[in-house]
Amino acid sequence: MRLRHIEVFHAIYTTGSITGAANLLYVSQPSVSKVLAHAEQQLGFDLFHRNKGKLTPTAEAEMMFPEISKIYKQLNTVKQLANNIQRGRSGIINIAVTPALGFNVLPQTMAMFRRQHPDVALNIKTVHNQEALQTLLAHKCDAAVLFSSPELPGVAERPLCEQEMVVMYPRQAFSEAPETLTISDLQNLDIIGIWESGPLGEMAWRHIEQSGLDIKTQIQVDTYYIAARLVDAGLGCCIVDRLTAEGNQTEKTGIARFAPSLTFTVKALSLDSRPVSKLCESFLDTLSDTIGQIT
Numbered sequence: 001m002r003l004r005h006i007e008v009f010h011a012i013y014t015t016g017s018i019t020g021a022a023n024l025l026y027v028s029q030p031s032v033s034k035v036l037a038h039a040e041q042q043l044g045f046d047l048f049h050r051n052k053g054k055l056t057p058t059a060e061a062e063m064m065f066p067e068i069s070k071i072y073k074q075l076n077t078v079k080q081l082a083n084n085i086q087r088g089r090s091g092i093i094n095i096a097v098t099p100a101l102g103f104n105v106l107p108q109t110m111a112m113f114r115r116q117h118p119d120v121a122l123n124i125k126t127v128h129n130q131e132a133l134q135t136l137l138a139h140k141c142d143a144a145v146l147f148s149s150p151e152l153p154g155v156a157e158r159p160l161c162e163q164e165m166v167v168m169y170p171r172q173a174f175s176e177a178p179e180t181l182t183i184s185d186l187q188n189l190d191i192i193g194i195w196e197s198g199p200l201g202e203m204a205w206r207h208i209e210q211s212g213l214d215i216k217t218q219i220q221v222d223t224y225y226i227a228a229r230l231v232d233a234g235l236g237c238c239i240v241d242r243l244t245a246e247g248n249q250t251e252k253t254g255i256a257r258f259a260p261s262l263t264f265t266v267k268a269l270s271l272d273s274r275p276v277s278k279l280c281e282s283f284l285d286t287l288s289d290t291i292g293q294i295t
Contacts, residue, residue: 001042180257
């Protein structure tokens with residue numbers, strides 16, 4: 001039996017007539033009669049006795065109905081799921097994000113998104129730039145959200161927002177809390193290097209190199225939040241993204257804008273061959289809005 005046969009059989013069995021089945025399925029009576037006749041032809045036996053416009057199930061139909069009913073319920077479940085997915089009510093989103101988003105942005109985004117989509121499951125994992133392509137190719141995520149990621153073959157990019165690098169400093173390093181700092185302001189201070197941490201570290205290093213100034217770097221790390229924690233311990237200043245700085249700010253640390261500004265793009269990456277779902281697009285919209293509100 002085909003799925004349409006099952007729908008018509010179930011409708012006739014439960015309503016007891018062609019008319020009732022047609023009304024239930026929102027189709028014409030001739031259409032129901034035609035599908036029923038085709039189902040019986042395919043099966044090789046009658047499903048209903050005809051008597052003055054009334055249809056009563058045959059013994060064969062009575063035997064089949066319990067299993068048909070199970071399939072019919074499963075079909076309704078699939079239809080409901082499809083409707084929910086279309087309306088953004090249910091589904092699952094697999095997102096990979098740079099660790100810096102985990103401090104403030106991601107928790108707030110998830111809380112906001114969950115209020116709007118309580119039945120959507122979220123699977124979050126952290127990923128670094130060099131791991132992004134493999135993570136996407138392995139279908140471990142629908143989209144990867146990264147800072148200043150390089151162009152990758154077969155990968156579509158969606159810019160979410162612009163962000164900036166800032167200087168995170170121990171408050172004890174300055175008599176007054178500066179709102180902006182330049183490279184020359186940092187010349188006599190210890191700088192915690194993040195030069196090998198990816199595109200942002202390379203950006204900061206190029207800026208220092210182009211300045212021609214002698215900047216002291218006795219401590220180097222490859223993770224932004226570790227650099228931020230070292231600033232809290234009074235071990236020096238660091239040039240990091242604003243989201244990491246604000247997510248790790250304490251009473252012992254300050255944040256100053258970098259002058260001239262160093263900006264970068266927060267991007268969502270996905271495979272060209274595997275476009276993201278409407279639900280995932282909605283989550284990325286919320287993420288972009290959250291970053292804008294925080295900063």
